[in-house]
Amino acid sequence: MPVDVEARVIRNTRLSPDYNVIELAAPEIAAATAPGQFVMVNPGRGGDPLLRRPFSVFEVVREHGRVTGLTLLSKRVGITTTMLFDAVEGDTVSCLGPLGKPFELVEPPAEAWMVAGGVGLAPFATLGEALLARGTKTTLFYGARSGKELFYLDWFASRGIELKLATEDGTHGDKGRITVPLERELQRAGSADVMVYACGPEPMLEAVAHVAEKYGRPSQVSVERVMGCGMGGCYSCVIPVKDAGGGQHYVRSCIGGPVFKGAELVWD
Amino acid sequence: MGLDLSVDIGGLRLSNPLMAASGCFGYGVEYADAVDLASIGAVVSKGLFLKERSGHPPQRIVETPSGMLNAIGLQGIGVHRYIKEKLPELRRLGATNVINICGSTLDEYVELARILSDAEGVHALEINISCPNIKEGGITFGCSLHGTFDVVSAIKKVTHLPVIPKLTPNVTDVASIAKSAEDAGADAVSLVNTFLAMAIDVETRRPKLSNIVGGLSGPAIRPIAVRMVYECRRAVKIPIIGMGGIANATDALEFMIAGATAVQVGTANFVDPFIWSKLLAGMRDYMQRHSIARIADLVGSVDTSTREKQWISS
Numbered sequence: 001m002p003v004d005v006e007a008r009v010i011r012n013t014r015l016s017p018d019y020n021v022i023e024l025a026a027p028e029i030a031a032a033t034a035p036g037q038f039v040m041v042n043p044g045r046g047g048d049p050l051l052r053r054p055f056s057v058f059e060v061v062r063e064h065g066r067v068t069g070l071t072l073l074s075k076r077v078g079i080t081t082t083m084l085f086d087a088v089e090g091d092t093v094s095c096l097g098p099l100g101k102p103f104e105l106v107e108p109p110a111e112a113w114m115v116a117g118g119v120g121l122a123p124f125a126t127l128g129e130a131l132l133a134r135g136t137k138t139t140l141f142y143g144a145r146s147g148k149e150l151f152y153l154d155w156f157a158s159r160g161i162e163l164k165l166a167t168e169d170g171t172h173g174d175k176g177r178i179t180v181p182l183e184r185e186l187q188r189a190g191s192a193d194v195m196v197y198a199c200g201p202e203p204m205l206e207a208v209a210h211v212a213e214k215y216g217r218p219s220q221v222s223v224e225r226v227m228g229c230g231m232g233g234c235y236s237c238v239i240p241v242k243d244a245g246g247g248q249h250y251v252r253s254c255i256g257g258p259v260f261k262g263a264e265l266v267w268d
Numbered sequence: 269m270g271l272d273l274s275v276d277i278g279g280l281r282l283s284n285p286l287m288a289a290s291g292c293f294g295y296g297v298e299y300a301d302a303v304d305l306a307s308i309g310a311v312v313s314k315g316l317f318l319k320e321r322s323g324h325p326p327q328r329i330v331e332t333p334s335g336m337l338n339a340i341g342l343q344g345i346g347v348h349r350y351i352k353e354k355l356p357e358l359r360r361l362g363a364t365n366v367i368n369i370c371g372s373t374l375d376e377y378v379e380l381a382r383i384l385s386d387a388e389g390v391h392a393l394e395i396n397i398s399c400p401n402i403k404e405g406g407i408t409f410g411c412s413l414h415g416t417f418d419v420v421s422a423i424k425k426v427t428h429l430p431v432i433p434k435l436t437p438n439v440t441d442v443a444s445i446a447k448s449a450e451d452a453g454a455d456a457v458s459l460v461n462t463f464l465a466m467a468i469d470v471e472t473r474r475p476k477l478s479n480i481v482g483g484l485s486g487p488a489i490r491p492i493a494v495r496m497v498y499e500c501r502r503a504v505k506i507p508i509i510g511m512g513g514i515a516n517a518t519d520a521l522e523f524m525i526a527g528a529t530a531v532q533v534g535t536a537n538f539v540d541p542f543i544w545s546k547l548l549a550g551m552r553d554y555m556q557r558h559s560i561a562r563i564a565d566l567v568g569s570v571d572t573s574t575r576e577k578q579w580i581s582s
Contacts, residue, residue, distance in 0.1 A: 001301040001302060002301070002302060002541075004540065004541070004542050042539070047334055047487055047515065047539075048333070048334065049331060050331055050334060050335065050336065050486055050487070050535070050539060051331050051336060051538060051539060052538075052539065096541070225326060226326065226327050226328070226329060226330070228329050228336065228338075228538045229537070229538035229541070231294075231298055231299060231302070231538075231541050232294045232298035232299075233292055233293050233294045233298055233299065233537060233538060233541075234291075234292065234329065234338070234340070234538055235291075235294075235314075235323065235328070235340045235343050236326070236327075236328040236329040236338065236340065237326075238323070238326060238328070238343065239326075249322060250322055250323060250343055255298065268325075
């Protein structure tokens with residue numbers, strides 16, 4: 001069951017002129033969050049902005065083994081993300097969650113390949129930790145526009161997650177889209193059992209799902225649609241899903257997702 | 269002081285005046301983990317057609333100042349699946365169920381009313397003649413006096429349930445539509461549905477909604493909705509269910525003082541799914557502060573006399 005917390009901002013770390021990681025004192029939510037789940041947040045006061053916005057839980061923060069909060073990875077693009085970027089310690093952010101269907105975890109001998117585009121890195125910190133706890137060999141494919149927008153590389157590497165990077169301007173890793181190293185590694189993977197997890201812009205998710213399918217690997221993708229409530233009430237965040245009969249129907253990504261099997265989605 | 273929050277809507281007794289507005293609360297079951305559905309006066313279902321509908325393609329909502337536009341397009345599972353898949357759970361949870369029905373033709377409304385009148389656990393029918401987002405929907409009925417009269421009287425002939433047409437604000441005179449509904453035998457009216465509106469992305473020059481236009485809801489519309497409830501209160505004797513941008517107990521009370529016997533909450537539930545207990549607590553607090561034992565005594569109690577005198581003397 002989701003809870004609503006007026007969460008105090010514990011710290012706010014600006015990673016770049018656009019990206020920040022904000023830590024919120026919402027231990028009730030953090031402790032109940034499974035990898036891939038999200039929270040609906042509103043940093044505003046007096047009804048501006050009116051609606052909450054969805055964010056994947058980035059990290060579950062623990063101090064001395066006790067869960068103390070969660071972080072959100074945010075990229076400044078609109079009103080809410082600007083407020084989250086500008087927030088200072090002691091501000092409050094209303095935070096509702098955890099919400100949505102989490103990722104399904106794979107176990108050895110299966111490997112996990114997490115594919116992140118930009119701010120789509122967000123669900124992979126908790127997913128990576130959960131996979132490693134099961135002994136699953138985990139790789140992060142992480143793409144961004146430039147090397148300056150690749151964050152938390154040490155965080156992942158120090159935990160034993162292998163990194164495969166790509167940047168559109170070629171400043172770090174492969175030059176081009178993240179599907180470049182992904183496809184190369186799939187060609188090399190032989191008969192290995194691999195689950196592909198992806199989060200990022202929808203064109204990237206579509207490309208990743210297709211590449212995975214081409215090499216006979218299943219995928220789970222976390223989508224982001226314009227969402228009103230996060231609870232299944234408003235029917236705004238729908239995404240087309242394939243029917244058994246060859247047609248399609250709209251599924252609410254807040255409660256039917258945000259994680260879907262790559263093969264079940266109909267790409268617009 | 270013992271507080272009585274119950275109200276009567278055309279023979280339907282509600283334990284309190286709060287109702288979850290159609291299209292803003294799924295089918296109700298989505299919120300069962302977060303909210304005790306029996307604690308809400310009534311749950312109004314998402315609009316139901318006879319058949320399933322896929323609705324409009326995304327983008328379906330956009331936020332605007334103190335409000336939001338939506339053009340969902342009445343995606344829905346249809347009446348038969350609703351009765352089979354949702355109603356048993358709603359009954360088990362003790363919800364008071366008002367079913368919002370939508371037809372493309374008079375016959376469809378009548379058929380829906382017949383089907384639902386035979387179903388266990390249906391307490392009233394809200395007649396959607398006001399959705400601004402679909403061409404074939406009941407808006408054509410809801411925008412004319414005759415259309416409203418015809419659909420309400422046809423439904424009244426086939427059901428024992430309270431019949432509550434939901435009115436659109438997108439007309440010249442909503443009070444005359446309410447009067448037409450009353451003349452046709454409506455047990456109550458609910459108002460307002462959303463205001464037809466539009467938002468454009470100036471960078472791309474494209475409408476922000478796939479449907480181009482949508483319905484505006486949220487606090488932005490509240491003063492207009494309060495005025496419309498006030499006008500309807502003076503035009504009809506049947507109970508009015510008021511709605512439009514209610515975000516806290518004060519807003520709910522404003523509608524009741526303007527003339528609403530009950531109120532519906534929609535957009536605010538998106539913002540805060542736990543709003544219901546806060547609204548009830550706020551209403552109780554108000555009743556205590558003003559020594560009002562029965563909330564029904566508040567209905568239509570707006571005092572315009574002093575205001576008029578002051579205006580005349582100034």
